[in-house]
Amino acid sequence: MAHAQVSVTERQRAVLRAVIHDYIHSAEPVGSRSVSRRHAFHLGPASIRNIMADLEELGYLAQPHTSAGRVPTDMGYRFYVDALMDPTRLTPEEEGLIERRFSPARGQVEGLMRETSQVLGSLSRCAGVVLGPRFEQLQVKRLEFVSLAPDRVLLILVSTSGVVHHKVVTVDEVLPQEELNRVARYLNDLLHGLTLREVRQVLLARMAEEKALYDRLLRRALHLGRKTVEGEPFAEVYIGGTTHIMEQPEFADGEKMRAIFAAFEEKSRLVKILDRCLDDAGLTVIIGRELEDVGLEELSVVASPFFQGGAPLGAVAVLGPTRMPYEKMVSLVGYTARLVSRLLAGEAS
Amino acid sequence: MAHAQVSVTERQRAVLRAVIHDYIHSAEPVGSRSVSRRHAFHLGPASIRNIMADLEELGYLAQPHTSAGRVPTDMGYRFYVDALMDPTRLTPEEEGLIERRFSPARGQVEGLMRETSQVLGSLSRCAGVVLGPRFEQLQVKRLEFVSLAPDRVLLILVSTSGVVHHKVVTVDEVLPQEELNRVARYLNDLLHGLTLREVRQVLLARMAEEKALYDRLLRRALHLGRKTVEGEPFAEVYIGGTTHIMEQPEFADGEKMRAIFAAFEEKSRLVKILDRCLDDAGLTVIIGRELEDVGLEELSVVASPFFQGGAPLGAVAVLGPTRMPYEKMVSLVGYTARLVSRLLAGEAS
DNA sequence: ATTAGCACTCTCTTTACGAGAGTGCTAAGA
């Protein structure tokens, strides 16, 4: 209306919308006849055909073969999501359902993440994916060192949000528990409240500044501190409802399924995709090839970051076939992300 | 020879063995002709046919339809595993490969479990499953309580083997960190070195014994201690290499796959199955329907417990189609279980 | 006891064919 599209008329938009709607719920190529019938345009099938031919030329639709109906392309979905889709809201029932499922998970960040992935999975009937708190961004609440063996130390890191990370390291010299306690006390004083990114900087600065390192305790402390924060994975990924993807008719073929599940096992690929969504303040939709991940070309992602104290902490997402009901996914993911942010805020001390 | 089978002749055994061998690597019904050819019996196809008919009557073989070859039944596999199979050993290359893959995981129990499931998966080309340390059996090394919010406490439990468990609980009264430290000190003295099973008993005994509970500190300590050990899952389950199962031709059908992956998501079902294997000191093979799990009728499990300090701690297993190379799986699982036990022993302080 | 021979059965693949759905194009109508 106000902003006239350069090359896409209002009618073309209406037909594209209709085709996508039909295709999303039938999973079968959509013909001109059914569009003309089901959506009460005052247009006959022949006109629809002309318009569809135009849309195909524009790259929004494709034909699996001559004389089949049309199927949306990635580009078609993209246009739909950006310009055609009318946002819906979740029904109050759905919202209530989500909230109820979350209530038992109150207070445990990891449990919350896991539950979120499962809720998203079951409501979207796709895979629900959650990118957990970014390690770098966790704030140190407490460090703890436990001596497991003379040369082996368990490092435990508790963040203010209640996330616990731990790992075992081997040290060169024997460190009795006594000394570990002193080290922990020192580091806790030094690092309390800092994010791990800051911790890394502080430790490096200290180590440079006190080159000499006469103090053995100090030296050990800095050394152990570095071990704690180094080489950690970017973040944890939680996946729920993966079986729903198998229900989609487009993946009846076993080979495609394998490719997809291989990606699920290799979580780094999911991390890479979801990481892109963290920079955007709001909700992101990535469609098919836009994922730039060989093996996932036929999937789309709807993702949204969630926040703690104003900073994006992680992301929730739905991963399903490109033929997914985008409006619904957008509202579902958006609602869930806001809810998670709210729960996290309610928990921060 | 020495022990003449009541109803199974030596020749029948040989034919059954041959059929199972062929079927395991072809996945197709085995006919009399190919048995006669491939295995240089001095018997023609017709004789083989007679023997196969006998084996069918005995319940060891079945025909998908008249005039197809024979296929082993669950009972046939069972007989094969119990009486026919000749044990193999892994090749030194395979053993070396396993050991190398484990070396980076040294010292971290959780990492070791995860890695084990993946190694088993990739070497068996089936799903690798590990039932982690049984919670009940962990020995308390250290308890730690961190106050996250006035009414919310993070409980951390470190076991002597380096396993870390944690959870967040909500408490009725405000507990400052100061007091939590005192509580932790008390409980650490009381519980150090006990298994969680014993911890439970000790706490119950104390609570009964000191009914009055005049001491607030004591009351709180016992209360928090109970929260720490109660309601915990039986054990963690690690699964690796699930995608291999999809490669099996018998699961090309999407519906069967779904059933199987549903079981993977619902880990309690796997726990139930593997738990059965913990009681047996050695290796267990469970075939098809013997699993007694609707949805997994076409799978078999080869499992073996691993030990720490003489007590079974958890189990490693391979989960694949009933048509799996049992000899190889048995040696693989056996070797891996022994290796895991060894690595655990090497780590105990 | 073994096996050759044979008729029979069942699956799988190929081929043919018609129904159905959809298209593109052309020409007529608004």
Added chain:
DNA sequence: TCTTAGCACTCTCGTAAAGAGAGTGCTAAT
């Protein structure tokens, strides 16, 4: 000029028929 009715064409899909292939069970001969 835009719309649409009509029509020939194309492609898929399901069904049916036919033949090849593999395997069996039975009988009779060795």
